[in-house]
Amino acid sequence: MEKKIDFSKPLVVLAPLAGYTDLPFRSVVKKFGADITVSEMISSNALVYKSEKTLRMIEKSPSEDPYIVQIAGNNADLVKEAVLILNDIPGIDGIDLNCGCPAPKVFSHGSGSNLLGDLNKLEEILSTVKQYSNKQYTTAKVRIGVNDKIPVEIAKAVEACGVDYVAVHGRTRAGKYKAPVDYDAIKAMKEAVNIPVIANGDIKDYEKAKEVLEYTKADGVMIGRGAIGKPWVFYQLKHGIDDISEEKKKEIILEHYDAVLQFHGVHGTVMFRKLLHSYSKGYTGAHEFRDLINKISDPKVMRDMIENFF
Structure with missing residues (x-):
């Protein structure tokens, strides 16, 4: 079977962001240059209990190809059930295990970045995904530790589970989204393993993406919060341009x-x-514009407002 993901040149990947990277947003970034799109984080439990909202979150746009669904979980039996459900859904090219989410409610359930504190557990869950998935790709999204940085141990644990690539956010769980991103740690992971490594964390624009790729020698960059309000960053990266017109x-x-x-x-x-x-940040009159649109719920009026403001 022909591989859909080609790492012969660095890839640009949309990171999963709860509340933002829904189907409409993914279809837009896909059209303008993202190589791979990933669903919002899906709870294994919610999937197994057939939550309508969750099934809707998995739906993809026809243009999303390759498309990866990200799941979170810490119970091997539930994760297996979730994978079997995804196996029956066509159009999904891979399953990604979230081992990086720092959110307290995810962490306290033992999922997300909690797995980084127990690498045996991480390997158990990730190997479960790998063993039962019938999709072309198994991947993982990690951070570089819970409180202490153990990037190389994490990279090796993930590689041992047979994943196709790993995306790494260069902060610990304790670093949330505020601590400086440790690009040295990403570089060390890249050197320690033979699988592709995708760099993530504070990649906000074209310049930064180039710099991070150059420095870490990563196989791609993953952009999440940097794309909110500026999804054209994918267009810039795809076309290698620094500049983008207001039009x-x-x-x-x-x-x-x-x-x-x-x-x-x-x-x-x-x-x-x-x-x-987010879109209006930095525009003259943004403050007034926000006050106005906060009161609008008519689709046509809203569209006119957007037309006139931008």
Whole structure:
């Protein structure tokens, strides 16, 4: 079977971000240059209990190819059940295990970055995904430790489970999103293993992405929060351009808005407010614009507002 993911040149991957990387957003970044898109984090429990909302979160846009679904879990039996459910859903090219989420409610359940504190547990869960998945790829998203940095141990544990690549956020769990990203740790992981390593953490623009790839020698970059409010970063990376026109930005924002309405219905107008808060950052009159759109729930009026403001 032909491999869908080609690491012969560095890839640009959209990171899973709860509440942001839904189908409309993924379809937009895919169109403008992302090589791989990943679903929002899916709880294994919610999947096994057939939560409607969860099944909806897995739906993908036809353009998303390759498409990876990320799951979280710490119970091998439940994770196995979740994988078997995903096996029956066509159009998914891989399953990613979340071993990096620092959120307290995920951590306290023993999932996400909690697994980094017990590498035997991590290997048990990740090997379960690998063993039962019928998808082409098994991958993992990790951080570099819980409180202490153990990047090389983590990289080796993940590699031992037979994953196809690993994405690493260069902070510990304790570092949340504030501590400086340790690109040396990512570089050390890259040198320690034979699988592709994708660098993640504070990659906010084209310049930074180039710098990180150069420094860590990683096989790609994964961009999450840096793409919120500026999804054109994928377009810049794809085309190797530093600059992007206001026209292009407007086109992307409108495309995103239309996609949100199409997927979420009329309620999408309200959902899009928080995204417009990000999109309008740095624009003159942004403050007034935000106050105005916070009161708008009519799709057509909202679209006119976007047209006129950007």
